[in-house]
Amino acid sequence: MRERVRAGEWKPGDLIPSERELGETYGISRMTARQAITDLVNEGLFYREQGKGTFVSRNKITQQLIRLTGFTEDIRARGQQPSTKVLSAQMSPANEVTAERLRIQTGQIVFYLQRLRLADGEPLAIESSQLSFKGCEKLLEEDLEQNSLYRLLETKYGLPPMEAEQELEAGLAGNEEAQLLKIPVGSSVLFTRRTTYTDRNQPIEYAKSVYCGNKYTFYTHMKREQLVP
Numbered sequence: 001m002r003e004r005v006r007a008g009e010w011k012p013g014d015l016i017p018s019e020r021e022l023g024e025t026y027g028i029s030r031m032t033a034r035q036a037i038t039d040l041v042n043e044g045l046f047y048r049e050q051g052k053g054t055f056v057s058r059n060k061i062t063q064q065l066i067r068l069t070g071f072t073e074d075i076r077a078r079g080q081q082p083s084t085k086v087l088s089a090q091m092s093p094a095n096e097v098t099a100e101r102l103r104i105q106t107g108q109i110v111f112y113l114q115r116l117r118l119a120d121g122e123p124l125a126i127e128s129s130q131l132s133f134k135g136c137e138k139l140l141e142e143d144l145e146q147n148s149l150y151r152l153l154e155t156k157y158g159l160p161p162m163e164a165e166q167e168l169e170a171g172l173a174g175n176e177e178a179q180l181l182k183i184p185v186g187s188s189v190l191f192t193r194r195t196t197y198t199d200r201n202q203p204i205e206y207a208k209s210v211y212c213g214n215k216y217t218f219y220t221h222m223k224r225e226q227l228v229p
């Protein structure tokens, strides 16, 4: 089945054959066919719709972990239309964790931005960013539904995001996340925490994001260090 999807024989959005049909095609029991489908649903290759059947998922969005990119760039890179709904934009005091990440004092006022990020109108992630730099309160006046944050930082504020540290963690969608991302409560999600630095090695953003687990692939390229002879 994986090969059929890879070869483009089964396309995103296609209804896959029933367990019975698959059983007959591959000479396996219905139980085995069901298990194979479940495995591929869990992997994100297929998704189920109640009462309708199992379908091939859209290709996942790849966030590569080599070059520092923002959401808008990631989505455009795969030919989709990014959009944003601002859930909250305000000045608020940094808690201890944020203060440590941004190298500021606990309680210092930072710009807090919570956004729902979509691709072709489909919700993909909730991003909560906290930004701290001189004049960051000017961000309150920006139209952050129409503008990329990274682009604004670079072009208008002279603070190009140059480096970032990012942690990834698996988790399950809670009530609020499920509602915003339009996924069932308890679906798999990916949590990321990113600290973004400018060229002067100054942290400017600490962002916590929740990505739909079945729509994202994180890609990294690794090289083995020279082996000690």
Ligand code: GLP
Residues within 6 Å of the ligand: 069, 070, 071, 072, 073, 127, 129, 147, 148, 149, 150, 151, 192, 194, 205, 207, 209
């Ligand atoms: C990512 C990061 C966020 C960052 C965002 C910028 O997805 N997880 O930390 O704020 O990109 O994206 P954009 O430039 O589209 O606003």
